[in-house]
Amino acid sequence: MRQKRAKSYRKQMLVYHHNFKFREPYQVLVDDKIVCDTHKASFDLVKGLQRTLQAEVKPMITQCCIQAIYDTKDQDAIDLAKTFERRRCNHPPKEAKPPLECLESVVSVNGVNKHRYVVASQDLEIRNTLRKVPGVPMVFMNRSVMVMEPLSRSSEKLSRYQEKQKLFKGLNDPSLAGKPAPEKVSEENAPAPGSKKRKGPKGPNPLSMKKKKENDTPDEAKNKVKSDPTTTTTTTTTTATETITNGSTSRRRKRSHKSASSRQREIGDEQSDGETSQEKK
Numbered sequence: 713m714r715q716k717r718a719k720s721y722r723k724q725m726l727v728y729h730h731n732f733k734f735r736e737p738y739q740v741l742v743d744d745k746i747v748c749d750t751h752k753a754s755f756d757l758v759k760g761l762q763r764t765l766q767a768e769v770k771p772m773i774t775q776c777c778i779q780a781i782y783d784t785k786d787q788d789a790i791d792l793a794k795t796f797e798r799r800r801c802n803h804p805p806k807e808a809k810p811p812l813e814c815l816e817s818v819v820s821v822n823g824v825n826k827h828r829y830v831v832a833s834q835d836l837e838i839r840n841t842l843r844k845v846p847g848v849p850m851v852f853m854n855r856s857v858m859v860m861e862p863l864s865r866s867s868e869k870l871s872r873y874q875e876k877q878k879l880f881k882g883l884n885d886p887s888l889a890g891k892p893a894p895e896k897v898s899e900e901n902a903p904a905p906g907s908k909k910r911k912g913p914k915g916p917n918p919l920s921m922k923k924k925k926e927n928d929t930p931d932e933a934k935n936k937v938k939s940d941p942t943t944t945t946t947t948t949t950t951t952a953t954e955t956i957t958n959g960s961t962s963r964r965r966k967r968s969h970k971s972a973s974s975r976q977r978e979i980g981d982e983q984s985d986g987e988t989s990q991e992k993k
């Protein structure tokens with residue numbers, strides 16, 4: 713049971729990490745009630761937070777919340793709260809706001825959890841209010857167990873939207889749209905098939921060499937033929953290779969639907985190839 717919960721919390725924190733850019737150590741805003749309650753139950757609040765969020769945490773408390781703890785006159789709770797980093801809320805201490813109002817003003821900046829706070833609150837009203845702000849992980853004590861609230865509907869909605877954005881960003885961005893396609897085409901056209909075919913058939917077969925050059929870029933191939941010293945020595949050999957390449961293309965077609973007869977023909981072609989290569993030499 714505990715294992716299962718830990719796993720779901722880890723998953724949830726991953727969502728906050730990826731879609732809401734939460735980073736360790738997580739800043740956890742604690743309210744006055746959770747400090748007092750955990751202290752009364754001698755539950756280690758900071759360790760509980762670390763265990764629940766499965767990460768390093770930085771507990772923080774607003775001026776108004778610590779004021780509320782002062783009002784309880786629970787000295788131990790006050791001492792504990794003093795160890796937390798104070799979050800300035802700019803509410804004057806003498807006119808401290810109720811924790812709900814204070815936390816809401818600190819967490820929700822124009823409806824966004826700008827500073828990426830985790831909220832640890834024992835006040836249902838606070839949690840109900842902050843649930844409307846997307847991307848606020850919330851932790852509370854359920855009897856003696858610290859639990860994390862499931863992803864709120866607003867968080868879920870926003871994270872789903874962001875996942876979609878990630879998916880389609882590349883496709884819908886006109887500046888990116890053109891780029892990947894030509895790269896792929898060039899890769900497919902130029903080096904890949906040539907290198908594949910060169911690996912395939914037995915090395916010194918002149919047929920396969922000619923065929924590829926003509927298939928890929930005929931102009932280049934012809935230029936190469938012209939510039940190649942071995943072919944330029946005799947004009948008769950070039951004409952011979954041309955006829956052979958014609959034969960080779962037909963042979964290739966036969967290969968695609970393999971039957972016994974085509975195989976025999978292939979063998980015959982190969983034999984004739986051997987003859988022509990001998991002639992060349």
Ligand SMILES: [Zn+2]
Nearest residue numbers: 776801803814
């Ligand atoms: Zn305040």
